[in-house]
Amino acid sequence: MTTPLAALALLQSYDPQVEHPGNGTFFVATVVKMLVVFAVTLGLVSLLTLAERKISAWIQDRHGPNRVGPGGLLQPVADGLKNFMKERVSPGFVYAPIFWLAPALAFVPALVSFAVIPFAAPLPTPWGLIPMVVADVPIGFLYILSISSLGVYGITLAGWASNNKYSLLGGLRSSAQMVSYEIAMGMSTIPILLLAGNVSLGAIIRQQAVTGWNVFALSVAFFVFMVAAFAETNRLPFDLPEAESELIAGYHTEYSGMAFAMFFISEYSAMITQSALMVTLFFGGWDIPFTSWDNEAPYSVLKSLATLASFGAKTLFFLFTFIWIRWTLPRFRYDQLMSLGWKVMLPVALAYIVIVATAILALDAAGVARGPLYGGILFAMNLVLLVILFVWLDRGRLISPASGRARAAEVARLRARAFEVRQGRRAPVAELAGEAAD
Amino acid sequence: MAINVKVLDRPVEQVSYVRATLKGMAQTFKHLVNREKRHQVTIQYPEQKWDLSPRWRGTHRMLTTETGKAKCVACGLCPTVCPANCIKLVPGEDEQGNRYPLVFEIDEFRCIFCGYCQEVCPEEAIHVGRHYENAEYSRDGMVYDLERLMAQTHPVSDLWDPADPKGE
Numbered sequence: 141m142t143t144p145l146a147a148l149a150l151l152q153s154y155d156p157q158v159e160h161p162g163n164g165t166f167f168v169a170t171v172v173k174m175l176v177v178f179a180v181t182l183g184l185v186s187l188l189t190l191a192e193r194k195i196s197a198w199i200q201d202r203h204g205p206n207r208v209g210p211g212g213l214l215q216p217v218a219d220g221l222k223n224f225m226k227e228r229v230s231p232g233f234v235y236a237p238i239f240w241l242a243p244a245l246a247f248v249p250a251l252v253s254f255a256v257i258p259f260a261a262p263l264p265t266p267w268g269l270i271p272m273v274v275a276d277v278p279i280g281f282l283y284i285l286s287i288s289s290l291g292v293y294g295i296t297l298a299g300w301a302s303n304n305k306y307s308l309l310g311g312l313r314s315s316a317q318m319v320s321y322e323i324a325m326g327m328s329t330i331p332i333l334l335l336a337g338n339v340s341l342g343a344i345i346r347q348q349a350v351t352g353w354n355v356f357a358l359s360v361a362f363f364v365f366m367v368a369a370f371a372e373t374n375r376l377p378f379d380l381p382e383a384e385s386e387l388i389a390g391y392h393t394e395y396s397g398m399a400f401a402m403f404f405i406s407e408y409s410a411m412i413t414q415s416a417l418m419v420t421l422f423f424g425g426w427d428i429p430f431t432s433w434d435n436e437a438p439y440s441v442l443k444s445l446a447t448l449a450s451f452g453a454k455t456l457f458f459l460f461t462f463i464w465i466r467w468t469l470p471r472f473r474y475d476q477l478m479s480l481g482w483k484v485m486l487p488v489a490l491a492y493i494v495i496v497a498t499a500i501l502a503l504d505a506a507g508v509a510r511g512p513l514y515g516g517i518l519f520a521m522n523l524v525l526l527v528i529l530f531v532w533l534d535r536g537r538l539i540s541p542a543s544g545r546a547r548a549a550e551v552a553r554l555r556a557r558a559f560e561v562r563q564g565r566r567a568p569v570a571e572l573a574g575e576a577a578d
Numbered sequence: 579m580a581i582n583v584k585v586l587d588r589p590v591e592q593v594s595y596v597r598a599t600l601k602g603m604a605q606t607f608k609h610l611v612n613r614e615k616r617h618q619v620t621i622q623y624p625e626q627k628w629d630l631s632p633r634w635r636g637t638h639r640m641l642t643t644e645t646g647k648a649k650c651v652a653c654g655l656c657p658t659v660c661p662a663n664c665i666k667l668v669p670g671e672d673e674q675g676n677r678y679p680l681v682f683e684i685d686e687f688r689c690i691f692c693g694y695c696q697e698v699c700p701e702e703a704i705h706v707g708r709h710y711e712n713a714e715y716s717r718d719g720m721v722y723d724l725e726r727l728m729a730q731t732h733p734v735s736d737l738w739d740p741a742d743p744k745g746e
Contacts, residue, residue, distance in 0.1 A: 199606045201616045468606045469599060534596040 165267040173274045174255075181254055185408040186216035192463050199467045226397030231302075234394060238301035243395065243402035246294025250406040253287040253413045256280035258342050260426050260448035264439050272426075272444060273342070280341040281333070284417060285326055288372060291410060292318040295374070295381060298403070299391035310390025313474065314381035317371055320481040321378075325368035327489035328361045331496040332421055345425035352515030353429070355422040358496065359522040360529060362422045364489045369414040371481065374407060376466040380474055415458035419451060426451040488529065495525070632736040635691040635706040638684050639734055640727035648728055649703035652679045656695035656704055664688035665695065682724040686712055693737050705734035 190205065190212065197204030205212035230236060257280075260272035277283060292315050299311015332354055333339055336347040348354055355362045371378040382390030392403045419425060426447035472480065499521055508514050560566045591597070609615065621628055630636075640648050652669035664687075670680035696705045709732035714720050 195610065198610045198616065201609055201612075201619050203616055203620050203622070464603065464606065464610075468602045530596055534594040535590060 162268065165270075169265075169267075169270045170274065173270075173272075177254060177259075177274050178251065181251060181409055181412060182405070184412055185405050186220065188408045188411070188459060188463075189219065189404070190216050191459070192466075195460070195463045196467045199464075220401070223398050223401040228399070229396045231394055233303045235301045235303060238297050239394075240399070242294050242298035242301055243399045243406075244294075245297060246291060246406040247402045247409075249287045249290040249294070250409040250413065253284050254409070254416065256283050256341055257413070257416045257420055258345060258425055259416070259451050260444045261446075262439050263441065263444040269439060271342070272448070276340075276342060278340045281329070281339040281344070281421075284413075285322075285329075288410075288413075289318075289322055291372075291406070294403075294406065295391050298395070299381075302391070302394040304394055306387045306389075307391050307393045310381045310383075310387045310393070313383075313387075314374060314391060317374075317378065317380055317477060317481070320478060321368040321371035321485070324364055324481060324485035324489050325372060327486065327493060328364035328368060329421060330489075330493050331358045331361045334493070334497055334500055341420050341425070344421060345427060347510075348424040349427050350510050352512060352519070353422060353424045353427075357515045357518040357522070358422070359519070360488065360492050360525050361496075362418075363526070363529070364485050364492070365421070366418065367480075367485060369418060370462070370465065371477075373410045373414055373462070375411065375462055377469040377472050378477060379471060380477055383471060411459060411462050412455070415455045415462065416451075418458050419454040423454050484533070492525075495521075630708045630710070632708070633738055634708045634710075635693045635735050635737075637686065637707050637709040637712050637730065637732065638689070638695070638722065638727055639705050639707045639709075639730040639732065640682070640724060641703055641705060641734070642728055648679065648682070648724060649701045650679050650682060650724075651701055651703075652677045652682075653700060655698045655700065659694045659698045661692060661694065662688045662690045679724060682727070683721055684727065685721045687717060687720040693735060696735065696737060706737075707732045707734050709733075 193215070194204040194212065205215040208214040208218045230239070255274040256277055258271065258273035258276070262269045262271050264270075295314040295318075296311040299307040299309070299314070302308070302311075332344060335351065335354065335357065336344045338344065338347070344354075351357055370376075374381050380390075381387075382392065387393070392400055395403065428447060428450045496518075499518060503514060503517060508517065557566065640650060643649055652667060654667060654669065657663075657665040657667045664685040666681060666683040666685075667679055668681035669677050671677050691706060693706045699705075704727075707730060709730070712720070
């Protein structure tokens with residue numbers, strides 16, 4: 141086999157259970173899967189905009205959109221039509237090439253990253269077993285990490301090219317926020333890679349069928365990952381890039397019509413991808429809980445549909461959680477956001493890598509086989525760690541340096557000095573210099 | 579920490595955000611599933627309408643006599659009392675010497691719906707009404723002439739009665 145064909149074979153059939161279906165079938169099946177996944181994602185995005193408005197309305201004891209179609213079901217269509225027909229406004233002061241490129245830069249990574257997420261058990265067809273993932277690449281997880289890092293470009297460049305101080309601040313904030321939380325997110329997933337011994341999402345799903353879902357075996361990692369996922373998608377409580385009270389609309393202040401809608405779509409498709417990723421990494425992907433029926437070799441159409449339903453239900457639950465949290469929690473202050481990312485999430489994730497690596501080493505040395513017992517022991521350890529983590533987090537004022545507690549004696553000393561300065565008995569600056577000397 | 583920033587040493591229950599977050603999420607979920615509450619609060623406007631107070635002062639209405647003529651005698655009191663200067667009245671006189679309005683127009687855009695015109699009218703002709711749906715496509719459409727004022731069918735306002743301040 142020549143080299144390009146060997147590379148093609150590597151791309152096609154990573155899953156050892158799946159037999160090589162041949163290049164023609166691979167090509168046709170991939171194109172069909174691409175179209176289906178793209179259409180479903182965009183359809184889901186439009187329904188999510190409706191769900192967001194409906195759920196927010198219900199939480200606030202309102203009705204939400206209910207005029208277009210039955211129960212407001214056609215509202216997304218009306219919104220889409222409106223956006224398409226709007227004038228494309230290009231303010232005179234923007235840097236046009238990047239200004240118009242930025243929405244696409246935000247839009248593409250959000251959609252592309254779904255390509256490596258397996259959404260059902262392999263589907264048997266007359267032409268062979270088709271893996272239910274657009275691209276069954278062996279480096280799936282690394283691909284997602286790298287693509288989601290690209291998402292920050294769209295937002296930052298939109299803020300910069302808008303040539304508007306609010307947009308620029310929004311773009312700056314988003315780059316700082318996404319870079320900070322990307323680290324915590326990457327670190328929180330290392331325990332999974334340690335446990336699965338692989339970066340292929342298919343392999344991670346198979347590992348979870350053996351040791352139980354990672355949300356139990358690696359609960360702390362799930363907590364860190366979920367917080368980071370909220371920050372990465374710029375959703376409340378982390379929507380600093382578009383903080384209305386301070387930045388008007390942040391990075392998309394100058395956008396209108398379809399360009400604005402593209403930022404909107406990219407936010408929602410990023411939500412879908414992050415939800416699907418949480419499901420894949422921590423909730424067994426398309427695995428149906430309490431059965432091993434769905435993971436075994438004789439695949440059928442029924443099996444594919446059942447696992448697809450399982451995957452869809454889990455993903456929808458997380459999408460609901462995204463919306464639910466948005467309409468519950470207020471926004472963080474910027475210093476709180478940074479302090480949570482760097483002082484809480486990153487150290488927790490780093491310490492957790494060490495703990496999990498030690499635990500895995502110890503369990504393997506003790507000769508515990510990978511299975512329910514293995515997962516159970518890790519879960520017991522995680523329960524203890526979660527209690528410690530939450531008690532520590534719950535102490536109050538932990539993430540806010542601005543309202544951190546000073547020692548009582550220190551406060552008294554400072555107050556006494558302030559009093560003397562006001563009385564004119566002390567020159568503030570000279571005294572400070574003198575104090576620093578002694 | 580800056581000098582003079584007062585730091586209150588509150589108990590942990592009051593400053594903990596993990597507990598506050600969980601409590602908040604339970605609260606929002608309770609509202610999410612409570613269907614009755616949103617039906618209590620929201621009126622589904624075009625289908626469902628608000629019960630107006632009997633003292634509501636809205637779109638004007640000119641009452642008519644049994645013969646179908648406006649009760650107005652063009653005395654000129656309402657344009658005089660009108661604080662918004664929105665009533666235009668040109669009086670006329672017929673062969674018997676009865677005064678009647680040649681032109682009687684109310685600009686509902688200028689009107690502040692104080693109800694003085696109804697209060698001052700000696701013939702109980704012009705009234706403010708219990709009606710509020712008067713949208714138009716142009717400003718001219720908001721100028722109601724005599725014919726249009728007479729054609730209104732909505733109930734008229736009871737206005738506030740000083741002898742019976744609570745409307746009992």
